Amino acid sequence: MPSAAFELTGKSVYVAGHRGMVGAALVRRLAREDVKLITVDRREVDLRNQAAVFDWFGRVRPQVVFLAAAKVGGIVANNTLRAEFIYDNIAIAANVIHAAHQNGAEKLMFLGSSCIYPKLAAQPLREDSMLTGPLEPTNEPYAIAKIAGIKMAEAYRSQYGCDFISVMPTNLYGPGDNYHPELSHVVAALIRRFHEAKVTDAKSVVVWGTGTPRREFLYVDDMADACVHLMKTYSSPELVNIGTGEDITIAEFARVVADIVGYQGEITFDGSRPDGTPRKLLDVSHLARFGWRARTSLDEGIRRTYKAYLPRDG
Numbered sequence: 001m002p003s004a005a006f007e008l009t010g011k012s013v014y015v016a017g018h019r020g021m022v023g024a025a026l027v028r029r030l031a032r033e034d035v036k037l038i039t040v041d042r043r044e045v046d047l048r049n050q051a052a053v054f055d056w057f058g059r060v061r062p063q064v065v066f067l068a069a070a071k072v073g074g075i076v077a078n079n080t081l082r083a084e085f086i087y088d089n090i091a092i093a094a095n096v097i098h099a100a101h102q103n104g105a106e107k108l109m110f111l112g113s114s115c116i117y118p119k120l121a122a123q124p125l126r127e128d129s130m131l132t133g134p135l136e137p138t139n140e141p142y143a144i145a146k147i148a149g150i151k152m153a154e155a156y157r158s159q160y161g162c163d164f165i166s167v168m169p170t171n172l173y174g175p176g177d178n179y180h181p182e183l184s185h186v187v188a189a190l191i192r193r194f195h196e197a198k199v200t201d202a203k204s205v206v207v208w209g210t211g212t213p214r215r216e217f218l219y220v221d222d223m224a225d226a227c228v229h230l231m232k233t234y235s236s237p238e239l240v241n242i243g244t245g246e247d248i249t250i251a252e253f254a255r256v257v258a259d260i261v262g263y264q265g266e267i268t269f270d271g272s273r274p275d276g277t278p279r280k281l282l283d284v285s286h287l288a289r290f291g292w293r294a295r296t297s298l299d300e301g302i303r304r305t306y307k308a309y310l311p312r313d314g
């Protein structure tokens with residue numbers, strides 16, 4: 001097992017992207033560790049700006065880096081903001097990884113995504129299937145940027161001996177998600193749509209695509225716990241998938257959300273909207289071998305997420 005105990009205690013730990021869904025969960029999780037947490041607002045340091053990143057790292061010199069900042073969104077955001085998804089994500093990865101190396105960071109974790117695997121790779125998706133076939137077109141720019149980040153971490157490890165690791169999360173959800181009606185991921189989109197349909201007594205709700213794609217969903221606090229676990233125990237150039245190892249069709253998932261929200265009307269499917277990858281189930285056998293598994297069931301995770309969403313709507 002490619003493990004190595006890494007001591008977090010007493011270290012200065014930078015969470016890049018601390019205001020995002022995952023970054024905020026990492027901040028919650030790290031509150032249980034004896035670390036000096038470091039964050040910086042993007043108005044002060046835009047991570048696409050090489051000079052600003054190099055200057056800030058040179059002054060602050062964090063010992064540990066969780067790289068959870070990225071341009072992120074659902075299938076429509078990825079498919080339409082293609083230039084931003086490739087430019088922002090390559091720039092953020094390049095600047096932060098290089099600055100971490102230049103300033104002697106002891107360890108860095110790069111967050112990739114399950115969309116780096118080929119569209120039609122064998123299921124469940126094994127870590128070694130990266131770069132074995134064509135990508136899903138709707139998120140190819142984002143996936144290419146994420147693959148660049150993974151390859152940077154790997155190259156800095158092999159050339160400079162940096163302890164940089166990469167993890168591949170499945171589709172994530174939870175408190176602090178983006179609820180934009182067009183640009184969000186499916187979980188937030190459906191919580192919002194079913195909730196609005198319930199309060200307006202709408203008779204029908206439209207779900208995008210055919211309802212047949214399968215997705216795996218991981219609650220964000222489980223994701224943060226897995227990241228901290230791997231930061232402390234894992235050290236190897238190989239990627240590690242982070243997921244539950246279970247998936248569900250979008251049609252079944254829509255039913256789960258509707259039931260939790262309390263929407264009782266009809267559900268219809270809009271086949272003119274993109275389905276994206278037909279299936280994206282992660283092989284989590286490595287993660288299990290490294291001593292971690294997800295704890296929050298989909299039902300419980302959606303209940304918690306809906307509860308966190310409600311005050312936003314009054």
Ligand SMILES: NC(=O)C1=CN([C@@H]2O[C@H](COP(=O)(O)OP(=O)(O)OC[C@H]3O[C@@H](n4cnc5c(N)ncnc54)[C@H](OP(=O)(O)O)[C@@H]3O)[C@@H](O)[C@H]2O)C=CC1
Pocket residue numbers: 016017018019020021022023041042045046047048067068069070071072073088092111112113114169170171172173176177178185
């Ligand atoms: N959500 C998901 O389903 C999945 C996410 N991931 C990965 O997990 C990580 C976190 O995603 P998630 O928390 O969902 O995304 P969010 O959109 O919720 O958060 C992204 C964070 O990155 C920050 N950020 C973006 N661009 C910049 C920039 N130019 N300069 C400084 N900060 C910037 C944002 O800052 P601000 O808030 O100030 O805008 C925000 O804090 C990403 O690497 C993503 O690719 C991987 C798989 C699935």
Ligand SMILES: C[C@H]1O[C@H](OP(=O)(O)OP(=O)(O)OC[C@H]2O[C@@H](n3cnc4c(=O)[nH]c(N)nc43)[C@H](O)[C@@H]2O)[C@@H](O)[C@@H](O)C1=O
Pocket residue numbers: 072073074075076078113114115138139142170171172182183184185186187189190207208209213215250273274275276277280
């Ligand atoms: C995390 C992952 O997220 C993106 O990939 P994706 O898995 O396709 O993400 P998604 O959550 O947007 O959609 C999942 C499925 O759900 C269906 N779907 C139904 N109704 C809605 C709906 O209302 N909104 C959305 N967004 N999808 C819907 C939708 O048609 C699709 O079949 C990547 O671009 C990439 O960024 C990435 O890494």
